[in-house]
Every structure is written in structure tokens, then in C-alpha cells.
Amino acid sequence: MPNSSTHSRRHAALALAFAACLAAVFAVLNPGSASSAPLTVTVLGQTAETPPASCPGKIVNNVEVTPCRVEGHVTGFQSIADGIARPYEAPYDGKIVAWSITLAKPSTKETATTTNEVGFFDEFLGEPSEARIGILKPIEGTNPPKYTLVRQSPLQVLNPYFGTTPIFALKHPLSVLQGQVVALTVPTWAPMFAFNVSSENTWRGSRLPEHCSSKEDIQNEHPQQGVGKTKTYGCYYSNARLLYTATLVKTPAAETTE
Secondary structure: OOOHHHHHHHHHHHHHHHHHHHHHHHHHHOOOOOOOOOOOEEEEOOOOOOOOOOOOOEEEOOEEEEOOOOEEEEEEEEEEEOOEEOOOEOOOOEEEEEEEEOOOOOOOOOOOOOOOHHHHHHHHHOOOOEEEEEEEEEEOOOOOOEEEEEEEOOOEEOHHHOOOOOEEEEEEEEEEOOOOEEEEEEEEEEOOEEEOOOOOOEEEEOOOOOOOOOHHHHHHOOOOOOOOOEEEOOEEEEOEEEOEEEEEEEOOOOOOOO
């Protein structure tokens, strides 16, 4: 584990990156308007504490004592994060201007205490590790719930950022309406998964009921990436957390969103 000074430096670096990101976004959303009113900003999915992502694993005497867990072939979002309900639901109309993802650093070597985790997940779920965010519109009255994908960000290759929390500013911010949900899409796999956390962490995945957890279910499933298409979110997972955030800037009162 990093010591406290390392932890502080990491948070400071993230804060500076976030500030620079907001400054760039402000220029995009408000060109030439230095005297504009302050922006209303919400970081969806942010909680007081962020659990560590569950990699790398550890092996003792050929027995896995600490598992490495990732997620793949899925679009998902937290229903509850650290006790906060609906943490990725937009509280107002606005634009998603950036997103971040907390990544573990899976092992790449076979040793007495580690396995080649990156090689395993590349073979099982595809390579490279990548992710994007998407805006989901809930379909009222559906059970299990269904969502329509209304827009999404470009894909990001994650391998260069393993072990860090990168922030991706969006060149073209994503419009979102109040009540819509910002989800994380993982076409291959991503080590942004906190495993065996408290029961105050639950999430929904874009898989059919009864096809939620087997290796075959995960390997054969596809995330939601077709804009305008609707998908069933029939799997509800407990004691786990998808580690990402999305930065939402409120739409000014004079502006309308389609």
C-alpha cells in the first residue's frame, strides 16, 4: 500500500488535473465569457472513500489467497455506492465533460506469488483493456429494468494507465437529462473492480437474468454500444464496486438540451 505522503501527492495531482480539465471545459462551453456565472458541477459516483481495485492477486503455496477480479463484456452502473443510492443518476440537465476510472495494476509475470493476470484476461476477454462511458435513458415500467443508450464517449485504451486514476476530458461533452444514468462500458476488460466490499455497494449489469456470473455468461455477453438500442439490465450484484466517476456540468437556464 502507498504511504500517506504518496497518497497525498496522488490526490493533489488528481485535483490539479481535474482543475485543468474544468478550465478547458469552461472555455469550450462558454467561449469568450469570462464574466459568466459560476458553473454548477457534480462528480457522479464520487464518495468519501474509494476502495482499492482488486488486483494484483497473491498466491501462497499454489493457492490463491488474494483474488484478482476485473469486469468485462458489460455495461454497468452502481445502484448504491458506499450507501449512496443512484450515484450515477443525473440530478439536473447538463453535460458530462470528463470521466475518470480507478485502475489496479494487474501482474504481468509468473512468479511464486503471482500469475500473468494481464495475459489471462487478454486471452479470456480480449485485448487491449478498454472502456468508455455511455448515457442511458431508463424505460419506465420495465422489470427487470431496460435502458436505451442515447450517447457515448470515445473508447479509451487503459493499459498505459494501470495503477493510476486517469481523467479523460471529452472534446465533445455528452448531453444528459435529469434522471438519465451515466454507465461504464467495458468491451474487453478493465481492472477497475473492487471486490468483497461492504453490502452498501451494489451494481447493475447489462446481462439477462440467470446469466449473471458463470464464465460462459461473462465471456459470451456483449456490452451496450449501439446508440438508440435498448438492453435489459437483469443482473444485480452485491458487495462490489465499479470504480469510475463522471463530471457533470449543469446546463445554464437559458440553454436547452435535446
